[in-house]
Amino acid sequence: MIIIKAKKRLITSQGSISLEVDFKIADKELIALYGPSGAGKTTILRMIAGLTDPDEGFIKVDDEVWFDSGKGINKPVQKRRISYVFQDYNLFPHMTVRENLEYALQNPKDYNLIDDALEMVHLTALSHCKPDKLSGGQKQRVALIRALLHKPKIFLLDEPLSSLDLELRLKLQDEILAIYHRFKIPTIFVTHDLSEVFKLSNQILILEQGKIVRAGKPEEIFGQEILSGEFKFVGNILELKLEDFLYIVTVQIGHNCTKVIATEEEAREWRVGDKVLVAAKAFNPIIMKV
């Protein structure tokens, strides 16, 4: 169990806001921190990691207190056993892929773990390359397994996939899920991509102006308790076209366009560009605004 209570004054582009959060993470949970930029998502991750100090607060992981402003406890980042995956990878440019991974090992004798990890993300052939020879997706894979080799108590991912194109993003989402299912480390990831939230997380915290405005399972949050769909995707409305008495809604999901029908009542609420959830329940696809 991880307990996080923190307050901090933040200066953002929209002016000064007060970040105030209080939440718990159960073991083996995969939490998405979702919200507009400037809401304080990254700051929350950094406070858990020990890279930014809260003005006041309390952070406890299992039985260890990492931060307690009341008692003056503030464990340095090195002692927190976290893993942090940064948006821009942050691989060490002077080290090869393998050296980057070796650097993360707690115990140099564990070097056989590196081969396993490289195999898991299909990078064995590139292990002797420097990071500047790798593509964005490959770099982020190395960053992911480097973080894991540190054997963290909590896995923090700061928009890990935002600089990748969609195809790679989908692929790496699968890999993050596979890693999560294999290691079952409590994980928090920051994203502003709803499809990522639906695909990856089992809990979502929605952050606005430094406050958690909603929390729960993604389906609950977005009012989809009725859904038990076999598939669901988030996309944008490209076109709303009236054909006789039904609307044909063209939705862009990734690179693909899908046409879904909607009644006039439903379609009246929607505009081109709206973000929608397309899901199939039994046989008929349904579509709703999120």
Next chain:
Amino acid sequence: MNFDLSPLLLTFKLAATTTLILIIIGVPLAYWVVFTPRKLKYLVEPLISMPLVLPPTVLGFYILLFFSPQSWLGNFLETFFHIKIVFTFLGLVIGSVLFSLPFMVNPIKAGLQSFPQSLIEASYSLGKSKRETLFKVILPNIKPSLLTGIVMGFAHTVGEFGVVLMIGGSIPGVTRTASIAIFNDVEALNYANAHFYAGILFVTAFVILFTLNILNRKTVKII
């Protein structure tokens, strides 16, 4: 014609010793100035750069005052440790280290300042201490700055005159470096000797700076 090589050997011995000491104190000093949150750095930073603007004779004059056997410190060192600073090689080293300090510290400082904070945080997040991060992540990535510091520290010590003359006093074989030998030879109208030393210093300085430029051009900028 026989040339006395001792001023040249002395010059390079002094430059090598000074550079070695400068590396040892320059890296931690630059690191401290860049990363410390303490206000004291605003006092230390201009002190490091003082030799850039002060006449060398000022520095030489103060070192002479502080370490002369008549002074408290000079007397103390001589009585209890039998260490003489003034008119000795040790004195030259102390003067050169102080005088060349900005040439070593400033390039390293610039390298550290432009080094991405995020890579330092990545290293910390993997549980690495500040020292390990410095030696395994930061320093290997700012090699061009280190090299510039080392070469400039060395070259500047080779070219020193005022401080060395004030503290060393031009004792042949002990404190008479090449730059002072040139001055003496010109005064004595001994132009052949002066040409010999001057030519060697000129070529050496050029080769050092030329090599530095080539090396730093070859180093691929990775940051």
